Amino acid sequence: MWSQPIKRTCFTLALLLSFTGSFAQAAHKIIVLAGSQSTATDGVTSPQAAQAMQEGVLKGMGLDYATDVTQYTLGAYTVELVSFYTDQHENPLISLSQDPEVFAIICQTSKECLPALDAKASKDILVITTVATNSDLAQGENILRLAPSNNLQGAALYQSLENEDIQKFAIVYEPTAYALNLYISIISSLFIDIVMDYPHPQFIGAFPLTDFLSLADSQKGMKATQVSQVLSLIKPDAVIYLGYEQGLQALTDANVGGNPDVTPTWYASDAVYPLTLMMGFSGLNIFSLYTPEVEDGESAYPQYYYGYDAGSFLKQLSTTYATTSPQRQAFLATAKETILNSNYSKTGDKYFGSADKHGRFIVESYDTQDNIYQEIITVSDY
Structure with a gap:
């Protein structure tokens, strides 16, 4: 006599859990991860180079960098700048990839980006590498590499x-x-x-x-x-x-x-x-x-231009999900089908696999x- 109400209750609970799981997968954060060496005063590992990458990302999104500001808005999304010293702190990429609110991470160098291949790193999240050139990164099916391998x-x-x-x-x-x-x-x-x-x-x-x-x-x-x-x-x-x-x-x-x-x-x-x-x-x-010739208001660092392309790529993708938070897997699948052509790029056409095709x-x-x-x-x- 109680079997039907119990079934209905179980079905309702299962449906609720299903929706809850879907909501848990929705995300709204883009992380711009920039590591540098605390002892470096210039060059590719310096804080100046890391900042140039972050400035480029924001410029590619149509946003302006402001000193001491770490959060920006791109449509329905939050763009968060995360900086750390590679010689003093643990790389946060793996833990950031596990955050259900994050659907994309932009990182910089080979050392900084390689943890995306770690078994603990989530693989349903889009990872964009700017100037990382280590060819092992090709193993990551969720990794879009912008610099040639x-x-x-x-x-x-x-x-x-x-x-x-x-x-x-x-x-x-x-x-x-x-x-x-x-x-x-x-x-x-x-x-x-x-x-x-x-x-x-x-x-x-x-x-x-x-x-x-x-x-x-x-x-x-x-x-x-x-x-x-x-x-x-x-x-x-x-x-x-x-x-x-x-x-x-x-x-x-x-x-x-x-x-x-x-x-x-x-x-x-x-x-x-x-x-x-x-x-x-x-x-x-x-x-x-x-890198192209430096224009007024642009940084001379290569990180700026490859960062710009990362920001431009995400800006193009964001139009697909203009009003809702994307499901991570769906966003990644769309990214794999997207081509950023040279009209919107500083360093040439960008797409999954382009880093191994031409440089x-x-x-x-x-x-x-x-x-x-x-x-x-x-x-x-x-």
Whole structure:
């Protein structure tokens, strides 16, 4: 006699729980996560660079950055700026991804963004990386990468060796998530030439540089002065440096024991930020992520432009969910079908997978008269 009311009650409860679950999945926050090193005064890991990324994101959304303001409004959504020191605080990306109110996270560097691959990180949330280039990020099906992958930059660096007819080369790298991955990409390009029996330069050594990494003394290896001494003995035709600008200065600035003359040709990857290097010497070639010419009111940091594209991408997506909070999975599915074309982008077309398809780099080369020659190169993986 009581079976039917009980069934009806159970059905009503199940329906209520179903709606409650749906509401729990609705979200309204966009997080702009910017990590930096507390000890960095300039360059890609500095607080200034992190702020430039956040400014770019807001500008791409049509919003203006204001000092000491951390929350902004984009239609029905809240845009929240989250800053932290990577050498002092735990990366909050995983915990932020688990917050049901968050439906998108924008992050910056490889070290900062790689936790999105962690098993604990939610995978139904859109993660946009701005200048992170680690190729492992391609494993994340919910990750939209805006900067070209290390696979492309590694191919570009290796191709430069062949174009300049370099016979012997060495690599100096900082063992970080960014540089170690780029080192592997360069060696992969060399390995392909070896397997295919193509002409190729001789690889004569790789040297980790740990002077400027936050490591215990027992974990550190050769100092920059020792690396320079070894390079002067093995006499490579070219050295590829993969790391931040402090390391390159330590290797090449005679005032601190460096020696730029250990090789006639130096190549440096995009983490050596040209505008803050404040030094140049004959034979130095710096690869940078492509950025357009700086306009009035814009930052010179690459982070600004890739941040702009992240903001523009989300602004375009937000029109689909203009009045309601998006369901995370539905929003992610729409993002995977979205293309931000160059009319609304600062650095080219952006879509899921574009970071592995094509990349543009600016190469700045110094000559003996301290003149700088700039060239834009494009690398494609087709």
